[in-house]
């Protein structure tokens with residue numbers, strides 16, 4: 001039998017991996033280090049509500065790939081993504097603990113919230129987990145109501161903030177700049193004709209939360225260079241008015257970046273999207289947007 005390294009495991013959705021999550025995760029990393037365990041997060045995907053209630057209106061702060069990368073960036077060494085299926089939901093609490101936490105992971109220490117429920121119909125709680133502890137030779141640490149409250153409050157608040165375009169508030173809760181990851185695709189070919197070429201961004205994950213329509217100051221790393229820009233999210237009412245797009249005009253930049261995958265960080269909201277009376281008026285506004293963006297970038301040391 002191959003021996004599996006001992007784990008300190010925490011379980012949760014951790015959408016956003018925000019400052020509240022980071023605090024808990026750092027505790028797990030420290031504890032693991034002190035005891036010589038590997039720090040692990042067990043996370044479920046898709047979101048149980050997507051599967052059980054077939055609710056496709058849920059929007060998450062991170063795609064599952066982004067979530068894994070963020071978890072690793074705070075020191076979690078292994079992220080176990082369990083495919084949340086009807087079959088998984090049907091596992092009894094006993095089987096879940098034995099098969100996954102013990103046999104698959106060799107968990108020696110579990111850190112979970114006081115209100116965590118698991119197993120079929122979410123029937124088991126932290127006390128049940130504690131009652132398994134001796135049998136399976138693991139310890140259980142409880143995250144207090146106080147800590148959980150901080151976590152849940154800000155997770156919802158971040159979604160609300162982004163839905164209101166308040167990216168600076170969202171960024172302060174996240175502890176990093178909210179970002180999207182997407183591929184540059186073809187647009188209408190109009191941008192270049194008005195001297196504002198725009199990279200149109202396609203995001204594969206339909207469940208990714210997109211900030212509210214409007215114009216934002218953004219930055220991205222393109223071929224290892226930090227590039228600032230201004231992004232528009234919306235339906236381009238001046239010229240199109242139907243399909244919603246995400247597009248960025250990058251400053252001091254002139255390269256073909258079609259098909260490249262970009263991570264784009266949001267820094268500030270400049271204004272709402274407007275229907276201008278003609279393209280000339282739109283172009284005038286784009287020049288003003290660029291000035292405002294430049295002022296912000298200079299003043300904020302972004």
Ligand SMILES: Cc1cc2nc3c(=O)[nH]c(=O)nc-3n(C[C@H](O)[C@H](O)[C@H](O)COP(=O)(O)O)c2cc1C
Nearest residue numbers: 187188189190191198230232236237238249273274
């Ligand atoms: C920073 C920025 C702000 C924009 N603001 C608006 C706007 O307020 N109203 C609008 O109709 N289109 C707006 N646009 C979208 C332009 O209409 C769009 O870039 C142009 O139609 C070119 O589209 P294409 O890249 O698909 O060719 C904005 C674009 C950028 C980059």
Ligand SMILES: Nc1ncnc2c1ncn2[C@@H]1O[C@H](COP(=O)(O)OP(=O)(O)O)[C@@H](O)[C@H]1O
Nearest residue numbers: 187188189191192197198199250254255256257
């Ligand atoms: N400063 C820039 N900002 C954004 N894209 C640029 C820039 N300079 C060149 N490009 C390139 O031009 C493309 C956008 O050109 P555009 O005329 O707006 O056409 P389309 O919207 O059809 O892609 C981008 O996808 C990118 O490859």
